[in-house]
Amino acid sequence: MKKIGALLLALTLIAGMLLTGCGDSKEEGGSGETKEGAIKSVAFLAGALGDKSFIDISYAGIKSAGEKLGITYKAVEYGSDKSKMEPALLDSAETYDMVIFSGNEFLEYLYKYPDEFPDTKFVAFDIEPGTEIKMANVFAITFRQCESDYLAGAFAMTLSKTKVVGFLGGMEAPVINDFLVGFIEGVQRVDPNGKVALVYNGSYSDAPKAKEFSLMMVNQNKADVLHQVAGGAGLGVFQACQEAEIWGIGVDADQYEFFKDEKPEIAAVIITSAEKRVNVALETAITDTYNGTATYYGTREDWGIEKGVADLAQNDFYEANAPQACKDAVDAAREDVKSGKVKVTTGYGMEQEELNKRRNSVKP
Missing domain, CATH: 3.40.50.2300 (Response regulator)
Known part of the structure; x- marks a missing residue:
């Protein structure tokens, strides 16, 4: 009652x-x-x-x-x-x-x-690690987006000619820093001296501002690959890539597929995306619940590469345009994470001093 x-x-x-x-x-x-x-x-x-x-x-x-x-x-x-x-x-x-x-x-x-x-x-x-689940009819998923961005960082640094890549986050928030920490580790896997130009946009919707910041990273820092983790504001990053004639990396979804029909000129600069395959996770949870096989209610679980919900988009455009060296770098990084050889660090719960140290270590 x-x-x-x-x-x-x-x-x-x-x-x-x-x-x-x-x-x-x-x-x-x-x-x-x-x-x-x-x-x-x-x-x-x-x-x-x-x-x-x-x-x-x-x-x-x-x-x-x-x-x-x-x-x-x-x-x-x-x-x-x-x-x-x-x-x-x-x-x-x-x-x-x-x-x-x-x-x-x-x-x-x-x-x-x-x-x-x-x-x-x-x-x-998209629940923060350590969150207590207080109800038996609740299942919570924490995404290890740091793992998909580990792959994105390895890809970007292998692709970069200047060895400076750009990262634009929507806000300085734990979830964005989780992406960032993984991205930095991926960059440093390929080149310990690789650089990451970093800007927080202060908004997930202000695309013009994101474009301005992105062009600043290109012109001032010589970044030649840009990765956006900024929701709808990411459109501005791709517009900057289009103007600067460089590659962009999307986030969450396969953004090339989202844009290819509606905005083909934008899709043409999105060589891949760091996917947080929420669709796979939610379809799994719904199907398991429907079939009566969901045993995880009352708990929270971390889902990442091993669960198939964190990866890089590998569509036909990627296959046609990504250099083989980039594909090889991603494949090797993915296998190292799946096998447990590499444990990607999460940004959740990281002390500010440690986060600053990591950001400063790759500052152009």
Whole structure:
């Protein structure tokens, strides 16, 4: 039995959400024949679809699972107003068998209602290491994006002629620094003296600013390969690559595939992407739950190269344009991580002094 107080709060918050026009949903999945007791519906909480990166690749995995299993799936877009997050969570938890979201903030909202949704499964992804899972119906995934960026760093430094590569992060945040630490280790694997020009954009959406910073790294630091870890602002990095006639490396999704039809001129500079294959992870979690084989609820797990969710994009464009030396460097680095020969350092929990030391060690 759900607590009346929680229901009243949920109804109040949801009413506010509807009145303000936020929390729009896009329902695309139909109901198919499902097993007895299997989940029949999934809701995905997201700020907004259309980023050509993390959010879109996440939803792609949910959509794929929904279509294969014949279950309903929905994207609930709560926009940029954080006050809409909690009502979106509560509404979805009341309505859908599984609710999927990213980030620790949603977990904190959920923990306010520990006994309210016993029959709902929650999958929380992109969760910080060390996070305590307090509910038996929650599964949390921490991505080892440092491993995909280890491959990106090895690729970039092998490709670079100036031995200076650029890294543009959206914000100075733990998740971005996790990418960065892996990238630096990949660079130094190839060349201990390799340099990384670094800029934090201060925004995940300001593409013009990202372009300006990127051109600064090219013109002032002589960076000749640029890697963006900045969400939608990454478009500015690729625009700078186009202007400077150099290669760019995408993030999260295979960004060449996202841009090749809509913006082919942008796709033409994206030689590869450091993939955080959220789609693979979420499709796996949905499928396991549907089949009743998900034994990991109530826990948090680290998923990376070994789980197939961290890698570099190796599409036809990569195969046609990446030098063989770069491919070989990536293949060797990947095998070293998979075998356990190399343990890529995570940026999560790293002391600021150590992080500064690493950044300064590759400063142009």
